[in-house]
Each structure stands twice: as structure tokens, then as C-alpha cells.
Amino acid sequence: xxxxxxxxxxxxxxxxxxxxxxxxxxxxxxxxxxxxxxxxxxxxxxxxxxxxxxxxxxxxxxxxxxxxxxxxxxxxxxxxxxxxxxxxxxxxxxxxxxxxxxxxxxxxxxxxxxxxxxxxxxxxxxxxxxxxxxxxxxxxxxxxxxxxxxxxxxxxxxxxxxxxxxxxxxxxxxxxxxxxxxxxxxxxxxxxxxxxxxxxxxxxxxxxxxxxxxxxxxxxxxxxxxxxxxxxxxxxxxxxxxxxxxxxxxxxxxxxxxxxxxxxxxxxxxxxxxxxxxxxxxxxxxxxxxxxxxxxxxxxxxxxxxxxxxxxxxxxxxxxxxxxxxxxxxxxxxxxxxxxxxxxxxxxxxxxxxxxxxxxxxxxxxxxxxxxxxxxxxxxxxxxxxxxxxxxxxxxxxxxxxxxxxxxxxxxxxxxxxxxxxxxxxxxxxxxxxxxxxxxxxxxxxxxxxxxxxxxxxxxxxxxxxxxxxxxxxxxxxxxxxxx
RNA sequence: GCCGAGGUGGCGGAGUGGCCACGCGACAGCCUGCAGAGCUGUUCUAUGUGGGUUCAAAUCCCACCCUCGGCUCCA
Numbered sequence: 001x002x003x004x005x006x007x008x009x010x011x012x013x014x015x016x017x018x019x020x021x022x023x024x025x026x027x028x029x030x031x032x033x034x035x036x037x038x039x040x041x042x043x044x045x046x047x048x049x050x051x052x053x054x055x056x057x058x059x060x061x062x063x064x065x066x067x068x069x070x071x072x073x074x075x076x077x078x079x080x081x082x083x084x085x086x087x088x089x090x091x092x093x094x095x096x097x098x099x100x101x102x103x104x105x106x107x108x109x110x111x112x113x114x115x116x117x118x119x120x121x122x123x124x125x126x127x128x129x130x131x132x133x134x135x136x137x138x139x140x141x142x143x144x145x146x147x148x149x150x151x152x153x154x155x156x157x158x159x160x161x162x163x164x165x166x167x168x169x170x171x172x173x174x175x176x177x178x179x180x181x182x183x184x185x186x187x188x189x190x191x192x193x194x195x196x197x198x199x200x201x202x203x204x205x206x207x208x209x210x211x212x213x214x215x216x217x218x219x220x221x222x223x224x225x226x227x228x229x230x231x232x233x234x235x236x237x238x239x240x241x242x243x244x245x246x247x248x249x250x251x252x253x254x255x256x257x258x259x260x261x262x263x264x265x266x267x268x269x270x271x272x273x274x275x276x277x278x279x280x281x282x283x284x285x286x287x288x289x290x291x292x293x294x295x296x297x298x299x300x301x302x303x304x305x306x307x308x309x310x311x312x313x314x315x316x317x318x319x320x321x322x323x324x325x326x327x328x329x330x331x332x333x334x335x336x337x338x339x340x341x342x343x344x345x346x347x348x349x350x351x352x353x354x355x356x357x358x359x360x361x362x363x364x365x366x367x368x369x370x371x372x373x374x375x376x377x378x379x380x381x382x383x384x385x386x387x388x389x390x391x392x393x394x395x396x397x398x399x400x401x402x403x404x405x406x407x408x409x410x411x412x413x414x415x416x417x418x419x420x421x422x423x424x425x426x427x428x429x430x431x432x433x434x435x436x437x438x439x440x441x442x443x444x445x446x447x448x449x450x451x452x453x454x455x456x457x458x459x460x461x462x463x464x465x466x467x468x469x470x471x472x473x474x475x476x477x478x479x480x481x482x483x484x
Numbered sequence: 485g486c487c488g489a490g491g492u493g494g495c496g497g498a499g500u501g502g503c504c505a506c507g508c509g510a511c512a513g514c515c516u517g518c519a520g521a522g523c524u525g526u527u528c529u530a531u532g533u534g535g536g537u538u539c540a541a542a543u544c545c546c547a548c549c550c551u552c553g554g555c556u557c558c559a
Contacts, residue, residue: 010488030559043559073557157487157555205557227559228489234558257559258489264551268558295507296497301490301552311496311508318507321521365498373498377506384523391515391522455517462519473520480521 002057002367005299007231007254008154012369017222018252023059024217025051026251028209028226028234029111031068032092033077036099037274038289038304039227039267042260045290046298046370047225048105048416050255053366056414064216065108067093070115071205075191085192089113099277102286104416110216114208118194121203121211124245125183133244137174139186139199145179148240154254155232181237183207206237210250214242224251229266231256258301260293267304275304288313290416294372316418322383323421326404328480329390333398347394351386355404358382362411372415379411393476439470443479446472 002015017023027047030040054061068074069089078085093111114121125141128134134143145151182204187193193200213221219242226235235254242250259266262273280289292312296302336342358378365374386404389396405422412419442461449457462472471484 028559031557036559040559046559071557155487155554225559229554229558232487232554233556259553259559261552266553266558270558299489300497303496305496307508308496314508318521325522371498373496373507374505377498380506387522388524450517453517459518471520474516474518475521476515 003369004253004255005369006252007256008251013253015253017059018220021058021060023054023061023223024064024221025054025061025223025225026064026066026209026213026217026221027108027224028230029065029067030092030096031071031073032089032096033073034092034269035276035278036096037267037269037276038280039260039274041099041103041277041280041289042293042302043225043227043257044100044105045103045293045416046257047255049294049372049414050223050225050298050370052106052414052416053370056366056410061109062217063106063108064110064112064213066209066212067096067111067113068205068208069093069113070192070202086115089115095278099281102281103277103290104286106416112212112216114203114212117208117211117215118203120215121207122184122194122196124207124211124214124241126197127245128183128241131244133240134183135176136198137176139201140174140182141184141198142175142180143183143237143240143244144176145181145240146177148244150243151240152236154239155236157232157236181206181233183241206234207241209234210238210242213238213250214246219246219250220248221251223253223255225255225257228256228258257298258296261301261303262305264301264303280309284309284313285316287417287420288316291316294415295376297369297371297373299369319379319383319418320421322387323408323418324480324482325387325390326401326408327422329396330398330401330405332477333396333401336395337398342395342397344397344400345394347389347392347396348400351389351396351400351404354382354385354389355407359407359411366414375415439465439481443472443481447479 003012004015005011006013025047027044030036036044051061051063067089070085074085074088078088081088097107125134128143129136129141132144133147134141184196184198184207185201185204186198187200187202191202193202213224224235224238231254239250261267265271265273267274277289284292288309289312292309293302295308295312295315333342358381361378361381362375365371365378368374409419409422412422442465446458446461449455449461465472465481466484469484470481472479472481
């Protein structure tokens with residue numbers, strides 16, 4: 001039974017989607033005025049794993065993530081760079097996809113942009129005005145917080161003392177109460193604008209998520225996610241805007257990820273202590289970065305350091321080695337069985353047993369609010385056992401090995417890890433085939449030298465190959481090699 | 485001030501009443517011509533401090549100390 005922590009109740013709750021077998025989730029995406037940094041990756045990867053696990057559980061997941069492509073920061077940055085907000089957005093959205101494809105993040109069902117939903121936002125605001133939840137002042141429109149009685153139910157904050165947007169004296173004068181927030185902002189000279197019933201202007205920040213969530217997923221959705229910093233005011237305001245209009249619960253489960261910190265301080269643009277995803281992936285394999293990010297539970301803070309990335313790297317190598325061993329045994333078993341079918345042995349039984357235990361442990365961990373560290377622990381234990389069995393003299397049938405393979409593949413799919421490693425019989429180019437044959441020839445020569453106790457030649461071959469990035473490893477059943 | 489998260493071994497990180505995951509590092513043994521990988525074991529009588537409850541507490545209660553975050557843009 002899947003349980004997840006709901007920020008609304010501050011408790012873990014059993015997860016039951018609104019529509020049987022289907023999950024509708026919305027995650028707040030970035031404002032595309034600058035490169036994504038590792039803090040963003042923390043959030044995006046966390047919800048990617050959540051989404052993947054829901055799919056593993058058999059849910060049909062509709063996953064929407066927005067791009068905020070118009071707001072104060074967009075305008076300011078476009079001005080500084082002498083470009084338009086549209087070009088700025090195009091540039092960083094493209095970069096966003098490059099970064100997160102690299103990190104193995106699955107694409108959302110749709111990536112709606114704020115500027116593509118202006119008419120819907122205007123309509124929503126008009127309805128709020130009609131119902132008395134919003135009012136116009138000097139060509140801007142504000143939400144009347146005092147009218148929405150449940151305001152503060154998510155963040156447990158009394159009403160905000162300031163506008164959620166930049167507090168400007170002019171705005172404060174326009175607003176009835178300081179806690180009211182902007183739904184529509186009147187145009188200032190030189191700014192991009194859209195026509196509206198209140199004159200030229202642009203939407204406030206919060207309205208886009210309410211509108212796009214409703215448009216793509218319906219008035220009530222299952223999961224709405226984002227960073228902990230969005231709880232107030234962003235998500236609180238989304239609830240107000242949406243529920244004031246529909247009278248229905250906007251979101252059933254609010255989920256918020258913890259921060260990525262550096263020296264225990266939040267990684268953020270304003271503190272200047274951030275690393276972009278491009279910087280990090282230039283230094284570490286994206287898969288290492290991903291493993292690092294999921295080695296903490298998504299709600300816990302996670303502290304960045306090179307030592308942590310190095311640890312993740314070692315861990316990943318270990319996982320890869322275990323998979324490589326499995327692949328070799330599978331090929332061997334396959335060749336053997338082509339001649340003479342293998343009988344299931346005690347090793348088969350034990351491996352099978354461990355596999356079932358592993359799968360159960362993995363699911364229990366993930367069912368408990370997506371406890372990825374515990375899930376990884378079960379993986380480690382299982383791989384240790386697999387290594388022990390596959391390194392011993394006992395034989396395991398292809399049937400069992402294939403089952404191990406299948407389950408590892410499914411779990412790799414949930415974590416977004418090591419699946420590249422698992423390609424069986426990948427198609428090779430002619431050059432690659434020739435290279436492999438040459439390497440095998442050298443291994444054969446070295447084996448002959450070793451047989452004659454000519455270790456000088458044997459070590460020379462191994463050393464030279466290592467220089468070319470090829471690592472030889474001697475096993476009982478022969479010598480294996482891999483690229484390093 | 486208000487709201488919230490957290491302090492676990494050399495390090496990272498789980499665990500919400502008993503026997504304390506898992507990983508990284510270090511060391512030892514097995515294996516090996518050597519190395520690597522792998523396995524096994526040790527490091528490991530770890531739970532911010534002081535009290536209390538209990539046969540039993542990292543886990544529950546009380547007090548205190550410290551760190552970080554939100555209340556202004558932020559994943």
C-alpha cells in the first residue's frame with residue numbers, strides 16, 4: 001500500500017487517486033530566465049522518480065510541468081541581455097531539455113507555458129472578479145484574500161504581510177489589504193503586454209499554475225509538487241484562486257521536496273552558491289549525479305560536496321560490475337544450455353529466493369513515501385548476494401538469470417539508473433567488432449604467456465591495454481575486459 | 485516575532501519502543517603468479533545535552549543547546 005506525505009495534513013496518507021488506475025500530477029517547473037542548477041535537479045529528479053514509481057505500480061500517469069516564461073525576472077534579464085522574453089525563454093527551455101535529458105528525466109506529458117494560456121487566465125480572473133474574490137484597481141487585478149476563509153490551510157501561515165510579488169509602493173496603495181496578491185499586473189512602459197478587460201498588462205505569477213493545472217488535468221488533481229520554498233506563498237495562493245472559483249479541492253496530495261544545500265545552506269541564485277547542471281555533468285557522469293540525488297529521501301535536505309559525488313561514483317561502479325557479471329553468466333549459461341540443458345540447482349533456488357525478497361523490499365521502501373535510500377539498500381544487499389552466488393562454482397540456469405535480469409531492468413527503470421548497462425546484444429559497428437576481436441586476440445596471447453609462466457609478457461600486455469583504456473580482469477573461467 | 489525541518493558511527497544515510505539497514509573510506513582474510521573485481525570479517529558497545537516513563541528508548545514525555553529553511557524572488 002503506497003503511502004505518501006501530504007503537506008496539507010502534515011502526515012503520511014494512503015494514496016488513492018481520484019480516478020481508478022490513473023494519476024494526474026502537476027509539478028511546478030522553472031522560470032526560464034537562466035540555467036538550471038543542481039537545486040532544480042534535486043526537485044525534478046525527485047518527482048521523476050515518484051512519477052516512474054507510480055507507473056511501475058501500474059498507474060496511468062498524466063504528468064504536467066509548466067514553464068514560467070513571463071514574470072519580473074524574465075523581463076529584467078531580457079532587458080539586461082538586450083533580447084526579448086520570448087527569445088530568452090526559447091533559449092533556456094532548450095537548455096532545460098538538454099540538461100534533464102542527460103539526467104535521464106522522463107519527458108512530461110505536456111510542458112505548458114504561461115504565455116500560451118493568457119486567454120484562459122483572463123477568463124479565470126474575470127470569474128473571480130464576478131464572484132467577488134478579486135477586484136480591479138488602477139488596471140491591475142488583485143485577489144481579495146480576506147474573502148477566502150481557508151487561506152493559510154496549506155502553509156499554516158496567517159495571511160502574508162506583503163504582496164507575493166515585489167512590494168512596490170504603488171501596488172500597496174492599490175490593494176485593499178497588504179496580503180492581497182496580484183492576478184493581473186498593469187503594463188509598465190517598455191514591458192511585454194497582452195490586451196485584457198483591464199487594459200494592457202500581464203498575468204501575476206500564481207495564476208498560471210491554477211489555470212494550466214485545471215486545463216490539462218481537471219479542477220481537482222491528485223498530486224501537485226514542487227520545492228518546499230513554494231509552499232508559501234505560491235501554492236497557498238494557487239489554492240485560493242482555484243478553490244474560490246470551483247469550490248472543489250484543488251489538489252488532494254501536496255508534495256514538497258527538501259532543499260539541496262551547500263555547507264548546510266540552501267543552494268540558490270541569490271546566495272551565489274550554485275552549480276549549474278552543465279558544470280556538474282562536465283565533471284561527473286550524469287548517472288552519478290542522479291544516484292547522488294536519490295541517495296537521500298526526497299523530503300530530506302541533501303548536502304552537496306565533491307566527496308558525496310565521489311561516493312556515488314564508487315557506488316555506481318559497484319552496481320555496474322554486478323550487472324556486468326550477470327551479463328557474462330547469462331551468456332555463458334546460454335551457450336552451455338545450447339548444448340545441454342542445465343538442471344536448476346540449489347544456487348538457482350537461492351538466487352530466486354533472494355530476488356523475490358529484494359523485489360518485496362524495494363516495493364515496501366518505495367511504498368513508504370518513496371524511500372529511495374532504503375530502496376537502494378535493498379538493491380545493494382541483493383547485488384552482494386548475486387555476486388556471491390555468481391562468483392562461486394555453482395551454475396545457474398538461464399531461466400533464473402533472465403528473471404533477475406527482468407526485475408533489475410524494471411527497477412532500473414524506476415530509479416532511472418543503469419539501464420544502459422543492461423542492453424543485451426547491442427548492435428555493434430564493424431569497427432567495434434574488429435576492435436573486440438583484436439582485444440580477444442591479445443587476451444589469448446596473454447593466456448598462452450601466463451601458461452608458460454611468462455608473466456613479464458602477460459603483464460606487459462595488460463599494462464599496455466590499460467593505457468588504451470582497456471582493463472583486463474582475470475577470473476576463474478577466463479579473462480574479461482572492459483573500457484575504463 | 486510567527487511557521488517549519490533537523491541534530492545518528494571516520495563520513496553519507498535509513499530506522500519511530502527491543503535484537504541498531506545500506507553505502508563510502510580504512511584494515512584484515514579468502515581468491516590470485518601479481519593486480520583488479522568479488523566474497524567474508526573488523527572498524528561499529530553511533531544516536532545534540534540533561535532529566536523522566538518503561539523489563540526495554542535513536543524511537544515516547546519534559547526542559548535546554550545548536551543548525552538550517554519559510555514569512556521578499558527561489559525547486
